[in-house]
Amino acid sequence: MATLAAEKQAGQTAPEAVVVRFAGDSGDGMQLTGGQFTLSTALAGNDLATFPDFPAEIRAPQGTLFGVSAFQINFGSTAIETAGDAPDVLVAMNTAALKVNLPALKPGGLVIADSGEFTKRNLDKAKYDTNPLEDGSLAKWDLLAFDISALTLEAVKPFGLGNKEALRCKNMWTLGLALWMFDRPREPLHQWLKQKFAKAPELAEANIAALNAGHAYGETAEISGPLKQVHIDPAETEPGLYRTVTGAEAISLGLVAGAQLANLPMFFGGYPITPASAILHHLARLKEFGVTTFQAEDEIAAICAAIGASYAGQLGITSSSGPGIALKGEAMGLAIMTELPLVIVNSQRGGPSTGLPTKTEQSDLYQAVYGRNGDAPMPVIATRSPADAFECAIEACRIAVQYMTPVMLLTDGYIANAAEPWKVPDPASYAPFPVKFLTEKNDGENLLPYKRDAKGARPWIKPGTPGLMHRIGGIEKQEGTGNLDYSPENHQAMTDARKAKVDGIANDIPAQDVCLGEEGGKLALVGWGSTFGPIHQAVRRARRKGLDVSHIHVRHIWPLPANLGDLLKSYDKVIVPEMNTGQFKTVLRDQFLVDARPLNKTSGQPFQIAEIEAAIEQALAE
Amino acid sequence: MNELTRIETTLKDWESDQEVRWCPGCGDYAILKAVQRTLPQIGADPANTVFVSGIGCSSRFPYYMESYGFHTIHGRAPAFATGIKLANPELDIWLVTGDGDGMSIGGNHTMHLLRRNLDCQIMLFNNEIYGLTKGQYSPTSRQGTNSPSSPLGSVDRPLSPCAFALGSGARFVARGFDVSKKLPEVLIAAHAHKGAAFVEIFQNCIVYNKDRFDDFAVPKGADDTQLWCEDGQPLLFAGGTKGISLDEPNCTLKIVDVVDGDWEAAHVAVHNTKNRGLAHMLIDLRITPQFADFPMALGVIYDDPRPTFEQSVIEQNAKAAEGKDANLAKLLGKGQTWTVEG
Ligand code: SF4
Numbered sequence: 001m002a003t004l005a006a007e008k009q010a011g012q013t014a015p016e017a018v019v020v021r022f023a024g025d026s027g028d029g030m031q032l033t034g035g036q037f038t039l040s041t042a043l044a045g046n047d048l049a050t051f052p053d054f055p056a057e058i059r060a061p062q063g064t065l066f067g068v069s070a071f072q073i074n075f076g077s078t079a080i081e082t083a084g085d086a087p088d089v090l091v092a093m094n095t096a097a098l099k100v101n102l103p104a105l106k107p108g109g110l111v112i113a114d115s116g117e118f119t120k121r122n123l124d125k126a127k128y129d130t131n132p133l134e135d136g137s138l139a140k141w142d143l144l145a146f147d148i149s150a151l152t153l154e155a156v157k158p159f160g161l162g163n164k165e166a167l168r169c170k171n172m173w174t175l176g177l178a179l180w181m182f183d184r185p186r187e188p189l190h191q192w193l194k195q196k197f198a199k200a201p202e203l204a205e206a207n208i209a210a211l212n213a214g215h216a217y218g219e220t221a222e223i224s225g226p227l228k229q230v231h232i233d234p235a236e237t238e239p240g241l242y243r244t245v246t247g248a249e250a251i252s253l254g255l256v257a258g259a260q261l262a263n264l265p266m267f268f269g270g271y272p273i274t275p276a277s278a279i280l281h282h283l284a285r286l287k288e289f290g291v292t293t294f295q296a297e298d299e300i301a302a303i304c305a306a307i308g309a310s311y312a313g314q315l316g317i318t319s320s321s322g323p324g325i326a327l328k329g330e331a332m333g334l335a336i337m338t339e340l341p342l343v344i345v346n347s348q349r350g351g352p353s354t355g356l357p358t359k360t361e362q363s364d365l366y367q368a369v370y371g372r373n374g375d376a377p378m379p380v381i382a383t384r385s386p387a388d389a390f391e392c393a394i395e396a397c398r399i400a401v402q403y404m405t406p407v408m409l410l411t412d413g414y415i416a417n418a419a420e421p422w423k424v425p426d427p428a429s430y431a432p433f434p435v436k437f438l439t440e441k442n443d444g445e446n447l448l449p450y451k452r453d454a455k456g457a458r459p460w461i462k463p464g465t466p467g468l469m470h471r472i473g474g475i476e477k478q479e480g481t482g483n484l485d486y487s488p489e490n491h492q493a494m495t496d497a498r499k500a501k502v503d504g505i506a507n508d509i510p511a512q513d514v515c516l517g518e519e520g521g522k523l524a525l526v527g528w529g530s531t532f533g534p535i536h537q538a539v540r541r542a543r544r545k546g547l548d549v550s551h552i553h554v555r556h557i558w559p560l561p562a563n564l565g566d567l568l569k570s571y572d573k574v575i576v577p578e579m580n581t582g583q584f585k586t587v588l589r590d591q592f593l594v595d596a597r598p599l600n601k602t603s604g605q606p607f608q609i610a611e612i613e614a615a616i617e618q619a620l621a622e
Numbered sequence: 623m624n625e626l627t628r629i630e631t632t633l634k635d636w637e638s639d640q641e642v643r644w645c646p647g648c649g650d651y652a653i654l655k656a657v658q659r660t661l662p663q664i665g666a667d668p669a670n671t672v673f674v675s676g677i678g679c680s681s682r683f684p685y686y687m688e689s690y691g692f693h694t695i696h697g698r699a700p701a702f703a704t705g706i707k708l709a710n711p712e713l714d715i716w717l718v719t720g721d722g723d724g725m726s727i728g729g730n731h732t733m734h735l736l737r738r739n740l741d742c743q744i745m746l747f748n749n750e751i752y753g754l755t756k757g758q759y760s761p762t763s764r765q766g767t768n769s770p771s772s773p774l775g776s777v778d779r780p781l782s783p784c785a786f787a788l789g790s791g792a793r794f795v796a797r798g799f800d801v802s803k804k805l806p807e808v809l810i811a812a813h814a815h816k817g818a819a820f821v822e823i824f825q826n827c828i829v830y831n832k833d834r835f836d837d838f839a840v841p842k843g844a845d846d847t848q849l850w851c852e853d854g855q856p857l858l859f860a861g862g863t864k865g866i867s868l869d870e871p872n873c874t875l876k877i878v879d880v881v882d883g884d885w886e887a888a889h890v891a892v893h894n895t896k897n898r899g900l901a902h903m904l905i906d907l908r909i910t911p912q913f914a915d916f917p918m919a920l921g922v923i924y925d926d927p928r929p930t931f932e933q934s935v936i937e938q939n940a941k942a943a944e945g946k947d948a949n950l951a952k953l954l955g956k957g958q959t960w961t962v963e964g
Contacts, residue, residue, distance in 0.1 A: 043960050188958070239964030243957050253954060260950055267709055288943035289950070292708055292935065297734040301701035304694065304731075308674075308705025311692060312713065316705065334695050424959065427950045463690035463706070463713055466669040471638070471685050473693025474677075483640065484685065 017076025018232060019084030020178065023101045024093030026060050026069040029171040034071025035419070036175060036192065040184045041075045042244045042421050045234025048075035049533060051083030051606065052417045056274075056358045063125040068100045077233040081385075082533035083418065085608040089181075091174055093117065093148070095126040102138075110142045112177070114170070116149030148173055155213035159206040169210035176214025183231045186215055238423060245422040247386040247415035248278035251345060254393025255279075256289045257427055258343075259315045261394065262401045263434040265290035267309030269302035269318045274357040275413040276321045276347040299324035303331040303344065310340045311472075313437060313462035315397060319345035321413075322364050323354065329372050332406050336376045336498065338472045339450070339458045341400035341407075343393075348412040348529075350604045359604030360414035362529050363580035368408045369558050369587060375495050377502035379403070380558040382410040384532035387422045389415060392555065395509075398433050402508075403501060404457040410557065412579075414530045414606055437462050449482040455508070456501030505559050512561035516540060517550025520570035523619055526596065528554045528584050531577055531607055538612035549616050557584070565592035573619055575599050577612055628665025633658045635668065638688045649800030649826035650679060653747065654686055656805040657716075663806065664813050671714045674703045676723040679754045680747035680825070683718040697728025700735035703742050704931075711932045714813075715742035721762040722752045725783055729761075736790035738931035739817045743809070746783050746820070747800075749827035750834050757830035769830075784905040787820040788898070788924065794819035795901060795924040799839045800826055804850065804921065811922045817930045838908065838918040849917035851904060853895040853925070856885045859917045865890030866907075866916075875903050877916060895925035 022037070024030045031052055041048050051072040060067030074084030086106040092098035094117040105111065118131050132138055133145045152173040156166045172193070179186055190208050197204035218229070245253075259266035268291060270280035284293045292314075296302035299320055306316030320328065325346045335342045348364045350356025368380045379399050383392040389411060396409040438459035441447045449470045450458045461468050470482060478485035479493055516539050517524075527535040532553050539551040552567065554560065568574050568588065574596045576585040582598035589596050599615045601607055636658040644650045661671070671689040675681035677696035684691025690713075694702045703715050717735075724732045724746050732744070751769070752758040758771040762783065766775040787795050794815040798805040800823060812819035824835045838847035849859045849866065857866035862880060867889045869876035878888045894900060901924035907916035 039958055043958065045960065045962065234962075237962050239962050241955055241959055241961050243955065243959040256953070257950060265709070267705060269705065286953070287939045288946040288948040289953070290948070292939060294704070294708060294935075296701065296704075297730055300698060301704070301731055301734065304698040304701035305705030305708070307694075308692075308702035308707075309709040310705075311702070312706040312709035314709040330695050331698065338692075424955045427954065462710070463672045464670055464710060469668050469689050471640075471687075471691035471693065473684070473691075474695055475693065 015076075015230065015232065016078050017074060017080060017084070018089065018182070018230065019072065019074045019087045020089040020091070021070055021072040021087040021101060021104070022091045022093075022174070023068060023070040023097035024171070025062055025097065026055050026057070026067045027062060028069070028093045029168070030069045030071050030093070033171040033175050034073060036189060037178055038073055038244060038419050040179060040188060041073065041182075042242070043188060044182075044184055044232070045237075046075040046077065046232050047080040047235035047237065047421060048073055048419075049080045049083045050074075050419045051414065053605075054358055056356070063094060063096055063122050065096045065100055065126060068097045070097070070101060075232065077235050079235065081536050082609060083606065085610055091178070093170065093174065095122040095128065098132065099126045099128065105141060107140050108142070110144065111138060112174075113143070113145045114148035115145040116147035151213060151217065152210050155210050156206040159202050159209070161202070161206055165203075166206070169207050172207045172210040173214035176211035176216075177218050179211075180215045180218030181229060183229055186211060237421070241424045242421050243424055244419045245386050245390075246278070246417060246419045247383065247389045247411050248275075248347070248417070249282055250386050250389035250422065251383070251393045251409070251411060252279050252282035252286070254390040255283070255317055255343065255397065256286055256291065257390070257430065258394040258397025259290065260427070261430055261432045261434075262315055262397055263432070264313070264315040264401070265292070267306055267314040267316050268293045269296050269304075269306040269309070269316070270294070271296050271299045271302045271320065271324060273299070273321050273324045275349060275416045276319045276324070276345065278416060279319045279345060279347070299327040300331060303328040303342075307331060307335050307340055307342055310335075310342050311338070311463070313460070315341065315343070315401065317343045317345070319347070321347045321349045321357075322351045322367065325364060325367060326371070332378065333372045333374060333376050334474045335406040336372070336378060337474050337477070339404040341404055341460070343396045343400050344406060344408045346408055346410050347416045348410060350602070356604045358413065360412045360530065360606060361579050361602060361604060362412060362531070363583065363602070364410065365528075365557065365580065365583040365587070368410055375499065377499050378558070379405060379407045379502055379505055379556075380410060381407065381555060382529040382557050383415060384529060384553055384555070386415055386418055386420045388532075390422075390425065394430060395555075399505060401435050401460075402433060402457065403455055403505060404460060405502065410529060412530050435460060437465070438468065439465055441467065443480075448480040450477055450480050452497065452501070456497065456504055503559050506556075506562045509556045509561055512552065512554065512564045512567055514550050514567070515553050517543065519567060521550055522548040522571065523573045523575065523616065524550045524552050524568065524571040525612070525616065526552045526554065526568065526574055526576045526584075526588065527578065528557060529578075531579065534607040534609045534612050535577055537609045538616060541609065541613055542616045547616060547620055549620065554584075557587070560591060565594070568592055568594045568596070573597065575615060575619055577601075577607060577615070579607070629667040631662045631666070631668065633662060636661050636688050638686050640685045642686050643682065644679060645829050647828045648679070649749065649828070650683070650747065652800040653745070653805070653823055653825060654683065657687070657745075657809065660806040660809040660813070664810055666714060670712065671716065672706060673716045673718060674699045674706065675718040676720075676728055677754070678720040678723045678752070679827070680718055680720040681723060697723050697726070698731055699723070700728065700731035700740075700744075704735060704738070704740050707740055707742060707932050708935055711741070711936060717742050717744045719744065719746050721746065721748045721750060721760045721783065725781060725786065726761045729786070733786070733790040736787055736792040736818050736820065739791070739793060739928060741817055741930040741932060743812045743819045744821065745809075746822050747825040748783055748822050749825045749831055750780070751827050751831035753827045753830055782905060782909055783822045784820070784923065785902075788902060788905065792820045792924070793817050793926050793928055794922075795905065796821045796922045797824070797918075797920045799824035799835060799920070801839070802920070808921060811925065815925055815927055817927050847908070847917050849904075849907065849919050851893045851895075851919055851921040851923050853893055853922065855893055856890040857893050858885060858890060867891055875907070875913070875916070895922055898924060898926070
């Protein structure tokens, strides 16, 4: 992938892709700036991927290193699958933001810094002995430093804001400059600001003035050298209607679609937790779609209420992140035992314990597959990107209702917050899977609540149905009748039946494909979840160099696709890159006796393409 | 409760085909019969009735009822009930729990169900012990209780379920005991209350905490030790020779003698189930050491309905959906979109 820095070195002017990182204090509005820049990028027809990276503290002390909030976007005229390894452009709104983000910047990249923020006090807070804007330490990069604070204050002066409020417009000034740099129209931003500040028109006007001033600065300032206008051509994409979507949005929409396809009202039980809460927030606004959201007193109540709703005939859904999922474990076991449908969304974050609430990790795979008492098989699906999350959510709903089982849908903090362009799907293109409740006795004169169908699923019987009164619970059930039964043969039979039911799903999911490369060969990279982008790009680059490597990305983590074992055995080597210490690798080794090798990262940051590329080259050189 | 058509049933219709497995002589048997006697009286429909329980001796209850039943996990029955009721408000939900299940591991859920005021009947079987796990002291066990886990006597102070319920915002609080003839009456009142109706039922665990409540729950001397509260009636006991009166200077209750049945002259208080302050005082009688000589307040102590949780949720959902087009295709294409031409 050509990048701005690389192209510049090669003396070219039209790069295929650019990586920009906006960084500032957590109070500087960097996520907002990034979000709006993303929208303008999407409207310009570029493909893109973003990576919001913010501190766990809501308002960390100003100017501190741990209070730095950043938003990275990679956009271009070709397919973009990751937020980019190293930025070409770093916009540093304060001293700490420069310090924290500079190491990531590409050599030869551009630093835009607000010199007004580099005061003695701020330099101290960021642990700088001398001012990096002046001491020559930034020689490796292009540097553009000007007093954005002062320029913003000047621009918004006519609106009579207080100093603090006026300085809040700094992010819009910067956004204006960025819009100029990448040749974007300002009009959509004007509209957006007017809407956002509809109740305070003077704030809207001030922000618009700041935005315009930043834009004008790029246009007219006598700064030669580093600051140049760059135009990125629109990416070649399939025709159709597009929007940007975050993983949390896509999952919410997918769950709504799934419930509709099942022809059921949805009940969502949630409890506030980062980064899963976004799903609760989205669904709380979709009541007209037959969605009931319930903010429970704790994680346990959230899942129990969802199971209760499923028992009563709705599609019960709950969502959380690692620590909350741990609390839900016992209830998942009950849903497995009582064979009721349920979707559990896990937005993974760095662990163990509280871990890294705002950073991403894939370390809940063991928890998802194995993390319950007893033999408690449960299907697990992992989404690879925000757009893919929509499909995965529908698939989770389908399996839950068709197999009368809880299903865990794995996503992560990166997918939840990242935005990407999404071709708006047509709901009519999905095959409906309407639920049929049992309304009459199913064994002549008798009711058998645990009589299994061809899929191994028991009937779904809503309380309120005349003549079908029966009791269910967490104690082992007798085959067929569902009455309490502790007998050894029965427990063996029921354990086997629960396992067979979930194992059988392997025949009802698509065969595993190779998403880049060939079936069989020297090396396969096997990924799952949000590592899709970096693995895909790394494999693409390696293949361009003529290396024999393929990319397999697994959506169905449990049960695994029926052909996966044979597929893996068709390669000499298998590497499993994942953001944990090797969990999926272990599952694959266990299930297929293949020599899957780990490539692990647990820094709370997504993989870089280069890291995976290096692993490919090393493996093939061995 | 809910207002559906009355269904004619008999006690027999409510007996499931499952063998009852409590210890012989357990107070649970009497409660089971009282409930099976109550349901025909209120015209309940077995198909529309759901018994939801947690874990413990009491929580086996749903298996023995010929209705829908969900035996869930320890302490969480209130959360399941909440999901069931929100999904189908027509269902008539009876929650069965115990002192360990409802006040210890599930205290949080009991609290939140009560404050939200979900329409259901909560029967808390209080036997002051963990029965199913073989006799450990519970959160309602009196201080000094000897048990396998407290061989030197428990040091924890017990909690009072009714005080917990009132403190959590319950709008209906009542008391009864397993073998009481009046238990069905109390349950009928609980069922008639729209909202969360909390009923503490003292229950004799004859194996691990035998005859714990004999100081007031046996027929002998019951007149002196039981104060049956009835809305609009004077708070009399001891065959009408004694009553409960307000000790105004001390802002508390006192016992007064009633001569020749003239309770008015004796300033006996008239029970008012909407008087929350009075309810707070009544539930303390005989339980708090200061009131050890008072009779145990039984019957409906507090009953003052207000809108239920599910009602409010349903109304809000309906209002939010009003005039909105639930078109999924439109929803998916919402926000700032752009078209890529072919
Ligand atoms: S242990 Fe006690 S409460 Fe449990 S069934 Fe036996 S007598 Fe009843």
